[in-house]
Each structure stands twice: as C-alpha cells, then as structure tokens.
Amino acid sequence: MDFELNDEQQLFRRTLREFVDKEIVPVAAEWEREGRYPTEIVERLREMGLFGMTIPEEYGGLALDRVSFALVFEEIARGWMGVAGVLGSHSLASWMIAQHGTEEQREAYLPDLATGARRTGIALTEPAAGTDLQGIQTRAVRDGGHYVINGTKTWITNARHADPMPVLVKTSVTEPAHRGMSIILVEAGTPGYTVSRDLPKLGYKGPETCEIVLEDVRVPVSRLLGEVEGQGMQQALSALELGRVNIAARAVGVSQCAYDAALNYSRERHAFGRPIAGFQAIQLKLADMATDIQAARLLTYWAATRSESGAVNSEAAMAKYFASEVALRTTLEAMRIHGGYGYSQEFVIERLYRDAPLMAIGEGTNDVQRMVIARSLISGTAKVGW
Numbered sequence: 001m002d003f004e005l006n007d008e009q010q011l012f013r014r015t016l017r018e019f020v021d022k023e024i025v026p027v028a029a030e031w032e033r034e035g036r037y038p039t040e041i042v043e044r045l046r047e048m049g050l051f052g053m054t055i056p057e058e059y060g061g062l063a064l065d066r067v068s069f070a071l072v073f074e075e076i077a078r079g080w081m082g083v084a085g086v087l088g089s090h091s092l093a094s095w096m097i098a099q100h101g102t103e104e105q106r107e108a109y110l111p112d113l114a115t116g117a118r119r120t121g122i123a124l125t126e127p128a129a130g131t132d133l134q135g136i137q138t139r140a141v142r143d144g145g146h147y148v149i150n151g152t153k154t155w156i157t158n159a160r161h162a163d164p165m166p167v168l169v170k171t172s173v174t175e176p177a178h179r180g181m182s183i184i185l186v187e188a189g190t191p192g193y194t195v196s197r198d199l200p201k202l203g204y205k206g207p208e209t210c211e212i213v214l215e216d217v218r219v220p221v222s223r224l225l226g227e228v229e230g231q232g233m234q235q236a237l238s239a240l241e242l243g244r245v246n247i248a249a250r251a252v253g254v255s256q257c258a259y260d261a262a263l264n265y266s267r268e269r270h271a272f273g274r275p276i277a278g279f280q281a282i283q284l285k286l287a288d289m290a291t292d293i294q295a296a297r298l299l300t301y302w303a304a305t306r307s308e309s310g311a312v313n314s315e316a317a318m319a320k321y322f323a324s325e326v327a328l329r330t331t332l333e334a335m336r337i338h339g340g341y342g343y344s345q346e347f348v349i350e351r352l353y354r355d356a357p358l359m360a361i362g363e364g365t366n367d368v369q370r371m372v373i374a375r376s377l378i379s380g381t382a383k384v385g386w
Contacts, residue, residue, distance in 0.1 A: 003298070005067070012068050016075040019044065024079035031080075032205040032351060038083050045116065050087060052114030054095035054242070059110035061094075066304035070249040074297075077253030081355040082206025084253070088246050089121040089157045093166050096122070096239040097185070100226045105185065109164060121158035123167040123212060124236055126151065131368055133168065133233065134177035138214065140169040140184055147171070147184055147224070149192075149217040159195050159210035163188035164223070167214065168236055171229045178233035183225040192217035203354030241312055243363040244320035248300040251323035251359040255293045258327075258334035258352045262286065265338055276337070285333050292330060296323035314373050314382035321369035324359035331356045 005013065023044060031038060045051065053069055055061025064072070069091070076084040094113045097105060097120075112118035129135040138151025149169055159165070164185035172180035186193055192215045199209045221227075225235060263286060266277035276282050296319075303319035306312045331353040335342035342349040360366050376382035 005071075009065075009068055009071065013071050013075065016071060019048070020075050020079035024076065024083060028080035028083075029345070029348065029351065032082065033345065035205065037208070038080070038086070038206050041080075041083055042086055042116075045083075045087060049114075051090060051094075051116035051119065053087070054091045055098055055110050055114040059098070059106060060114040061098075061110065062114075066245065066307045067301050070245055070300055070304040073246050073249035074253040074256070074300075077250035078257045079253075080206060081250055081254055081352075081358075082204050084246075084250050085157050085204060085207045086119075088243065088250070090119050091246065092239040092243045093120040093122045093162075095242055096166060096183075096235055097225070099238065100183075100231070100235045102227050104222070105225070109185070118163045119158055119161040121156060121162040121165055122236070122239065123153040123156050123159075123165055125153060125155045127154050127211075130155075131365055133236065134181070136168060136170060136181070138167065138169045140171050140182065140219075142171070142221070143218075145221055146218045147221060149184065149186070149214045149219060151214050152196075152211065153214070154211045155199065156210050156212055157207050159212050160208055165193075165212075166225060168232050171224075171232075174230075179230050181232035182229045183232040183235050184219055185223040185225060186214070186217060186219055187223075190217055190219065202357065203351070204358045240363055241316045242307065244316035244369075245300065245304050245307060245312075247359050247363045248296070248303065248316070248319035248323040251320075251327040251356070252293065252297050252300055254352050254355055254359070255289075255296065255323070255327045255330040258331045258349060259286075259289045259293055261348055261352075262289065262334040262337040265341075282337060285337055289330050289333055292326040296326040299323065314376035317364075317369040317372040317376075320359075320363060321366050321373070324356075324366060327356040327359050 024041060049062050050072060052061035053064045053072060057063045073084050097109055113120055124133060126136050140147040140149045164187045166183045167186050168181060168183055170180050171182040174180040194213045196211045196213045199211060201209060266282050267275055269276050299322055300319045303312055303315040306315045335349050335353055338347060338349050341347050
C-alpha cells in the first residue's frame with residue numbers, strides 16, 4: 001500500500017501546478033467578474049494535450065492513469081473551478097465514445113477530440129428530468145436511415161462547442177424506461193439543434209451552461225452510440241462514474257485553495273496585538289479543514305485507482321459525496337476566518353464559496369450518492385473494510 005504519487009505523477013502535478021499558478025490564478029477573478037470565456041486558457045489546455053486525457057493512445061490521446069486524471073481536475077479547480085468544467089464533460093463524453101462507440105465512430109471522432117480540434121460534452125438533463133433520468137422526454141424516432149430528434153436539454157456545458165454532442169434520448173417507450181433509452185451523437189451545425197439560452201448561475205462561471213432545443217433534428221442511424229438501441233442509460237451511468245471522480249477532485253482543489261487562503265490570512269491578519277493564527281478558535285478551524293481535505297484527497301485517489309480495474313459505483317459515489325461536502329464546509333470556514341474580507345470580491349474566498357455547491361449537485365446529487373452507497377452495501381457489491 002503506497003500513499004505517495006510515483007515519480008511520473010509528481011512531475012505531472014508540478015507541471016500542472018506551474019501552469020495554473022502562472023496562467024490561471026492571475027486572471028481568474030477578473031475574467032470571472034467579466035463573464036469572459038477563458039479562450040486563451042482553453043488553447044493552452046489543447047497544447048498540453050489535456051483534451052485527450054481519457055482517449056486511448058492509438059487515437060492520439062494521453063490515456064492518463066486515473067490518479068493523474070484526478071490531479072488535472074484538482075489542480076485546475078484550485079485555480080478556477082470553471083475552467084475545469086470545460087475539460088470535465090469533454091473527458092467523460094470522450095471516454096464514453098472510446099468505451100462504447102463502434103470502431104467507425106472512434107475513428108471519426110476520437111483523433112480530433114484528443115487534440116481539442118473538436119470538443120464535446122454530454123446532454124442528459126432536461127427541465128423536468130435531472131436526478132430521474134428515466135423521466136426524460138426527448139424522443140428519437142426512426143425514419144428510414146435517420147433518427148428524428150425532438151426535445152429540450154438543460155444545464156449543458158460546452159453546448160456551443162460540442163461536436164459531436166452525445167444526447168440521451170428515448171428511442172422507444174418501454175417498461176422499465178431505461179430499456180428504451182439510447183445515446184445519439186449530434187454533430188455541430190445539424191439543422192434544428194439550437195442553443196436557446198445561457199443559464200444564469202451562482203458560481204461555475206467561465207464555461208457556458210446552456211439550454212439546447214432539438215427540433216426535428218435528423219441524424220444518421222450510424223451515429224447511434226454503439227449502433228445498438230436501448231443501451232443509453234448504461235452508457236451514461238458508466239461515464240458518470242468517471243465523472244464523479246472528476247467532481248471529487250475538483251472539490252479537493254477548491255477546498256485546498258480555500259484552506260491555503262485561510263492559513264495565509266490567519267498568519268497575516270492581526271487582532272488584539274497578534275496574528276489571529278495564535279488564537280485557539282482559528283487553530284481548531286484550520287485543523288478540521290486540513291484533516292477533512294486530506295481525507296477527501298485520499299478517498300478521491302483511492303476511487304481513481306480502483307476505477308482502473310472497472311466499475312467503481314460505490315467508491316466514486318463515496319469520493320464525490322465526501323469531497324463535495326468537505327468543499328462546502330471548508331469554503332464556509334475559510335470565509336469565517338477571513339471575516340468581512342471573506343465576503344468581498346477582492347479576496348478569492350467568495351468565489352470558492354459560490355463554486356462549492358455545484359460539486360454537491362453535479363454528476364448526481366449527494367442524496368443520490370448516499371443511496372448508491374447504501375444499496376451497494378446492502379446488496380453486497382461493496383463493503384467497508386478488508
């Protein structure tokens with residue numbers, strides 16, 4: 001049992017950290033306030049090959065090990081969580097195509113997705129179907145050699161940049177509902193595919209988060225993922241397991257940034273003639289934060305490592321649930337340590353505080369994660385201990 005990163009992972013983390021500190025941290029606050037899309041940062045992510053994280057090497061990808069995958073999201077989220085979102089949905093959709101697509105689909109899309117020449121996302125959620133994905137209403141009806149898609153998707157990252165956009169649809173109406181669900185790859189510029197609006201958000205600024213409308217969108221049947229109907233729910237859920245590792249790592253990065261800011265501030269801020277770090281109340285907060293963050297980090301790396309060997313339903317759920325709750329607690333405690341300055345946009349804490357709640361919601365709410373964990377324990381597919 002080794003709790004250390006290997007030499008290659010340590011070098012990779014240093015490279016990421018230098019990039020974040022030099023090119024993201026200095027601009028994050030200003031660009032977020034301006035509502036500016038991080039075009040220049042995205043270009044650097046392309047140059048670093050990070051759009052190919054989950055793509056096999058034979059298609060030009062990096063095929064990163066899963067701990068290194070988690071490190072990417074931890075370090076980038078430490079600088080600006082929104083930027084991590086650009087890579088988040090792209091990486092899990094790319095993995096889904098690599099894992100479930102036909103060879104023709106892999107050859108058509110993966111090389112360009114690996115370089116970032118194409119980007120992708122994933123369109124699952126609908127205005128009346130979030131946690132209950134089986135309740136989606138978007139339909140794809142077979143018409144000769146095409147599917148005709150009608151429906152609305154919401155909370156979609158990379159909506160304007162995705163090419164293709166994997167869309168979860170109902171190709172048939174059956175019971176149980178998941179047996180009639182499929183994923184269809186909709187290419188950019190397809191008539192009837194419209195980004196209808198940008199959704200205003202508390203945090204997670206930088207990447208666009210949109211509602212998309214599909215109105216009589218005609219897509220060749222060859223773009224049905226895997227070219228087998230009825231597999232969409234399983235394909236989406238398998239990708240979301242990887243997505244939960246990504247969300248957990250983002251939560252660790254946000255928490256680490258909040259802790260670092262609180263520790264530094266406590267050393268510099270004086271009250272009653274001495275640094276506030278000398279007061280026991282502040283020390284206890286810092287101790288709790290540090291312990292929580294390190295526990296969340298180890299749980300995330302454990303889930304990432306376990307994912308190398310296959311399904312990690314309960315492990316990924318544990319990591320995502322715990323790490324996101326830590327992010328909520330840590331950002332609030334960091335704000336309390338900063339006092340009034342923590343509420344000011346002149347300090348990083350207020351942005352971290354706004355970003356943290358997304359991790360408790362995205363890739364399945366934390367109540368869903370708890371149910372996933374409990375059901376795995378009860379069924380015997382997961383256990384606590386050795």
